[in-house]
Amino acid sequence: MLRKQLAAPAPVLAAAWAFFQNTGPDAILCLLHSGALSVYTQDGDSHLVPLPGAFTAVWPLPQGVLLTVRAKQAS
Numbered sequence: 001m002l003r004k005q006l007a008a009p010a011p012v013l014a015a016a017w018a019f020f021q022n023t024g025p026d027a028i029l030c031l032l033h034s035g036a037l038s039v040y041t042q043d044g045d046s047h048l049v050p051l052p053g054a055f056t057a058v059w060p061l062p063q064g065v066l067l068t069v070r071a072k073q074a075s
Helices: none
Strands: 015-019 027-035 038-039 046-050 057-060 065-068
Touching: 027 057
Parallel strands: 015 057
Antiparallel strands: 015 027, 027 038, 038 046, 057 065
C-alpha cells in the first residue's frame, strides 16, 4: 500500500530517517543530493538546505544527522 510519494528535486545520493530536537517524536526523512539536503516531515512539510560542499553520505545521529565526504586516496 502506497502511503506517500515524494518527488525529489535532484538525484538522491543517500537517505536516512533521523530525529531532530524540537520537531516532535516523528522521524524526519533526509535525502542527500549533490549540493543540498532535502528534509521531509511526516506531515508533508519539506525544506531544501543548500550545502557548502560535496557530501557523499548522510548518517542518523541520536539528534540530527552527520554528513560525510569521501576520503581522498593516497597517491
